Amino acid sequence: MALRNLLIRKTLATPPLGILGFRSLKTFSLPDLPYDYGALEPAISGEIMQLHHQKHHQTYITNYNKALEQLDDAMSKGDASTIVKLQSAIKFNGGGHVNHSIFWKNLAPVREGGGEPPKGSLGWAIDNNFGSLEALIQEMNAEGAALQGSGWVWLGADKELKHLVVESTENQDPLVTKGPSLIPLLGIDVWEHAYYLQYKNVRPDYLKNIWKVMNWKYASDVYDKECPES
Amino acid sequence: MVATAVTGIATPLKFPLFSGFQRSSRSLQLRMSQKAGHGVITGKLELRPPPYPLDALEPHMSRSTFEYHWGKHHRAYVDNLNKQIAGTELTGKTLEDVIVATYNSGNLLPPFNNAAQVWNHDFFWESMKPGGGGKPSGELLDLINRDFGSFEEFAKEFKTAAATQFGSGWAWLVYKDEDKKLAVVQSPNAVNPLVWDYVPLLTVDVWEHAYYLDYQNRRPDYLSIFMENLVSWDAVTSRLESVKAGSA
Numbered sequence: 010m011a012l013r014n015l016l017i018r019k020t021l022a023t024p025p026l027g028i029l030g031f032r033s034l035k036t037f038s039l040p041d042l043p044y045d046y047g048a049l050e051p052a053i054s055g056e057i058m059q060l061h062h063q064k065h066h067q068t069y070i071t072n073y074n075k076a077l078e079q080l081d082d083a084m085s086k087g088d089a090s091t092i093v094k095l096q097s098a099i100k101f102n103g104g105g106h107v108n109h110s111i112f113w114k115n116l117a118p119v120r121e122g123g124g125e126p127p128k129g130s131l132g133w134a135i136d137n138n139f140g141s142l143e144a145l146i147q148e149m150n151a152e153g154a155a156l157q158g159s160g161w162v163w164l165g166a167d168k169e170l171k172h173l174v175v176e177s178t179e180n181q182d183p184l185v186t187k188g189p190s191l192i193p194l195l196g197i198d199v200w201e202h203a204y205y206l207q208y209k210n211v212r213p214d215y216l217k218n219i220w221k222v223m224n225w226k227y228a229s230d231v232y233d234k235e236c237p238e239s
Numbered sequence: 240m241v242a243t244a245v246t247g248i249a250t251p252l253k254f255p256l257f258s259g260f261q262r263s264s265r266s267l268q269l270r271m272s273q274k275a276g277h278g279v280i281t282g283k284l285e286l287r288p289p290p291y292p293l294d295a296l297e298p299h300m301s302r303s304t305f306e307y308h309w310g311k312h313h314r315a316y317v318d319n320l321n322k323q324i325a326g327t328e329l330t331g332k333t334l335e336d337v338i339v340a341t342y343n344s345g346n347l348l349p350p351f352n353n354a355a356q357v358w359n360h361d362f363f364w365e366s367m368k369p370g371g372g373g374k375p376s377g378e379l380l381d382l383i384n385r386d387f388g389s390f391e392e393f394a395k396e397f398k399t400a401a402a403t404q405f406g407s408g409w410a411w412l413v414y415k416d417e418d419k420k421l422a423v424v425q426s427p428n429a430v431n432p433l434v435w436d437y438v439p440l441l442t443v444d445v446w447e448h449a450y451y452l453d454y455q456n457r458r459p460d461y462l463s464i465f466m467e468n469l470v471s472w473d474a475v476t477s478r479l480e481s482v483k484a485g486s487a
Contacts, residue, residue: 064456101405151425157352158407160426180406200406200454201447210311210448
């Protein structure tokens with residue numbers, strides 16, 4: 010028994026080669042956009058989409074991978090304080106990757122259904138939770154406009170409490186940091202890089218226009234999968 | 240010469256001891272305008288222009304950036320602060336006091352963001368000048384060498400603090416009265432070193448709106464240009480003199 014425990018501990022402590030075989034670190038790469046950079050115009054300019062995807066999102070991934078490699082190294086050395094110290098870099102950059110990966114799917118060109126209101130169970134849930142789609146949009150826009158600094162505003166589904174919520178998170182904190190049972194359905198990036206070249210300081214105009222390219226189909230699919238009607 | 244001469248010690252540069260210090264104040268009371276016929280005193284802060292024309296820092300910081308950064312963002316902080324404090328006890332205070340009071344030990348009250356950002360941007364415009372950059376000289380350089388090792392070390396630390404401030408925020412060169420040393424600090428969003436009781440000497444704005452039109456995502460390029468071409472060491476020096484003299 011003791012020997013088995015010793016072998017297991019030794020395996021966990023000494024990657025890459027152990028009883029469980031070769032353990033390699035999985036790193037991340039930039040997902041393709043499901044549409045051309047200019048496809049969301051005039052709501053969001055092609056210039057912004059290209060910078061946002063190729064520079065900002067890529068940088069989060071690059072730095073996330075770097076932090077994960079450092080974490081892997083610290084873990085294999087049993088360096089507890091470095092493991093803790095890396096958590097903020099992981100949250101920043103990993104959060105940035107997670108959030109932006111969702112964001113690209115949240116958006117769709119008009120000709121592919123962007124802006125078409127939700128139907129089915131999500132549409133019904135929105136009316137139930139907020140009164141109407143217009144009311145939801147108004148609430149998200151108000152929260153997005155009021156956010157100080159950098160962050161995101163989300164439409165989320167609470168799997169436990171079985172209702173929809175509007176939440177905002179700061180910097181690149183994913184929605185789950187506001188509640189472990191929260192599933193992001195739609196996120197709106199309100200970091201200035203998401204709109205500045207086009208809308209400058211007028212964030213409310215960006216918020217008003219982004220709904221024209223909102224991919225409600227994606228949100229509905231996620232909602233149906235995560236909160237199926239019983 | 241204000242520095243006291245101390246013999247027989249390795250660090251001859253010393254500030255005279257003083258129990259507190261006054262920073263330049265923008266007293267809201269001084270700017271109160273009285274609405275004729277209503278008898279109501281309204282305290283209104285005004286938007287101060289930068290100490291140079293809006294195109295004076297080109298090509299390093301464009302006129303277009305100033306038109307938005309000063310003309311829209313800074314103006315909105317002023318207008319919104321005025322709306323928030325109208326009719327409250329905060330109109331009787333200096334801007335610095337409003338900042339500290341609404342910081343509320345980290346539990347921010349609503350006017351904090353606007354109050355601090357009004358101050359931060361005044362301070363930022365004044366931290367730059369046409370034909371700026373380069374190195375300081377005299378006692379300021381001596382102190383930088385003393386507390387950072389070299390000017391190059393300071394510049395590196397300052398740019399790193401600015402580059403690694405995640406999200407929106409600022410990087411600062413400050414004087415810390417508690418240990419009588421210069422230091423580099425970073426702050427998020429609207430927070431500034433006044434709330435930590437440090438004396439700000441220099442700042443760079445790293446909210447994306449500060450550099451996005453000119454540099455897009457390339458914050459490190461913006462910071463290098465700032466250090467090489469924009470920093471007003473005159474302003475930093477005179478702020479340091481104010482600290483030493485213990486007066487505004």
